[in-house]
Amino acid sequence: MTRYISLRKNAAVLELAILGFLYDAPLHGYVLRRHIAALTGHVRPVAESTLYPAIKRLEKAGLLVRATEPGAVAAPRHVLRLTEEGRRELKRRLAEPAQREITDENNWFTLLAFLRHLADPAAQAAVLRRRLAFLEEPTSFFYDGDRPLAAEEVDDPFRRGVLTIARATSRAELAWLRDTLASLDGVGR
Amino acid sequence: MTRYISLRKNAAVLELAILGFLYDAPLHGYVLRRHIAALTGHVRPVAESTLYPAIKRLEKAGLLVRATEPGAVAAPRHVLRLTEEGRRELKRRLAEPAQREITDENNWFTLLAFLRHLADPAAQAAVLRRRLAFLEEPTSFFYDGDRPLAAEEVDDPFRRGVLTIARATSRAELAWLRDTLASLDGVGR
DNA sequence: GGACTGTACATCGGAACCGATGTATACCTG
DNA sequence: CAGGTATACATCGGTTCCGATGTACAGTCC
Numbered sequence: 231m232t233r234y235i236s237l238r239k240n241a242a243v244l245e246l247a248i249l250g251f252l253y254d255a256p257l258h259g260y261v262l263r264r265h266i267a268a269l270t271g272h273v274r275p276v277a278e279s280t281l282y283p284a285i286k287r288l289e290k291a292g293l294l295v296r297a298t299e300p301g302a303v304a305a306p307r308h309v310l311r312l313t314e315e316g317r318r319e320l321k322r323r324l325a326e327p328a329q330r331e332i333t334d335e336n337n338w339f340t341l342l343a344f345l346r347h348l349a350d351p352a353a354q355a356a357v358l359r360r361r362l363a364f365l366e367e368p369t370s371f372f373y374d375g376d377r378p379l380a381a382e383e384v385d386d387p388f389r390r391g392v393l394t395i396a397r398a399t400s401r402a403e404l405a406w407l408r409d410t411l412a413s414l415d416g417v418g419r
Numbered sequence: 420m421t422r423y424i425s426l427r428k429n430a431a432v433l434e435l436a437i438l439g440f441l442y443d444a445p446l447h448g449y450v451l452r453r454h455i456a457a458l459t460g461h462v463r464p465v466a467e468s469t470l471y472p473a474i475k476r477l478e479k480a481g482l483l484v485r486a487t488e489p490g491a492v493a494a495p496r497h498v499l500r501l502t503e504e505g506r507r508e509l510k511r512r513l514a515e516p517a518q519r520e521i522t523d524e525n526n527w528f529t530l531l532a533f534l535r536h537l538a539d540p541a542a543q544a545a546v547l548r549r550r551l552a553f554l555e556e557p558t559s560f561f562y563d564g565d566r567p568l569a570a571e572e573v574d575d576p577f578r579r580g581v582l583t584i585a586r587a588t589s590r591a592e593l594a595w596l597r598d599t600l601a602s603l604d605g606v607g608r
Numbered sequence: 609g610g611a612c613t614g615t616a617c618a619t620c621g622g623a624a625c626c627g628a629t630g631t632a633t634a635c636c637t638g
Numbered sequence: 639c640a641g642g643t644a645t646a647c648a649t650c651g652g653t654t655c656c657g658a659t660g661t662a663c664a665g666t667c668c
Contacts, residue, residue, distance in 0.1 A: 241655090260616050273523050278617085278618090284654095303615055304617085343578055354577075370457075372532075388532070389532055402583065406583050406584060410576055449645065449647080468649085471648070492635080493632070493646045620659085621657105623656095624656105
């Protein structure tokens with residue numbers, strides 16, 4: 231009986247980042263915003279008018295509480311603190327990520343940034359194995375009918391670039407995944 | 420006086436893909452959907468209920484026209500064909516991509532998939548140079564205050580993975596970009 | 609002292625997202 | 639010939655997105 235707080239896909243990653251940052255320490259919205267900008271902002275900036283409603287959603291869902299503090303330099307701050315349910319929800323989202331969080335590199339990186347909060351090495355390894363399975367299934371970007379095309383078969387230099395870069399990424403990640411899984415399994419034994 | 424068809428960010432990439440695929444040949448929605456699924460579907464699936472409204476937007480904007488054909492095996496097909504304005508708009512979007520299309524790898528790959536339609540090598544090179552500039556500015560995912568952290572400085576194995584993978588991707592892409600720019604510049608002379 | 613930048617939040621409203629659901633035809637399989 | 643799958647499109651409606659805009663205070667720069 232899994233409860234979903236948000237229906238939208240982008241919302242899910244944003245909420246994950248909020249929960250992840252707050253897991254370590256209470257923060258107010260402005261600092262949280264800068265943390266998120268540092269993590270993913272160079273790729274996809276997060277608008278203030280997206281962040282603040284997201285915070286409200288999480289508050290409404292009982293995952294965090296807001297405490298108003300007199301503003302040191304500006305308007306009063308709302309210090310955000312995770313509730314027990316918020317901590318549980320973060321762990322649930324880390325342990326059972328949606329498929330999008332596995333397949334989309336942006337989402338996956340956000341998930342990795344907080345995976346350490348899932349203290350159990352076996353649970354962490356299970357998540358990495360989902361990514362491993364995704365990377366191991368042969369997929370391309372370009373097809374001749376149903377047959378995936380290799381970089382060498384593609385004439386267009388730009389499409390070739392896509393395949394070349396994707397292959398390099400995939401190799402580096404597979405190597406890292408296997409290393410990390412080996413050491414996680416070592417801990418578990 | 421640039422006209423924007425869509426305000427949303429995801430919409431812009433989806434529309435780019437539609438215009439890009441139709442540039443080569445007229446297609447009906449179902450085949451278009453499978454093309455898009457092959458290109459980006461393994462990472463971010465596109466829902467039918469997102470695609471069909473997007474087609475309608477482009478039609479309304481005069482970028483494509485629909486011709487109803489009796490369905491060979493099922494319901495009547497709407498064969499989509501770019502108008503002259505649609506062809507111009509694709510080239511405009513390829514030549515002057517939004518910043519998101521440069522920074523977000525998913526969007527960038529979609530753009531690369533169709534960049535050949537921008538026949539002019541100098542214009543193609545200008546787009547690649549924007550990506551080059553983005554990759555060359557030093558950014559990290561994790562910071563100690565304002566100082567970006569290198570992979571070696573990060574304890575958390577998962578965050579280290581993010582940096583390791585990102586670095587490998589970046590290296591591969593920089594090498595490809597420099598190669599490709601060199602050969603594009605060669606053509607232009 | 610006016611202009612600008614940074615801090616710290618908030619609301620509004622039109623646009624887009626997308627799961628669920630519906631309609632219809634054609635083919636294949638047991 | 640019923641049931642499942644593939645083709646081919648469409649609408650509905652709750653949710654989310656996000657640019658524009660507003661409020662307010664503090665520090666900096668010229």
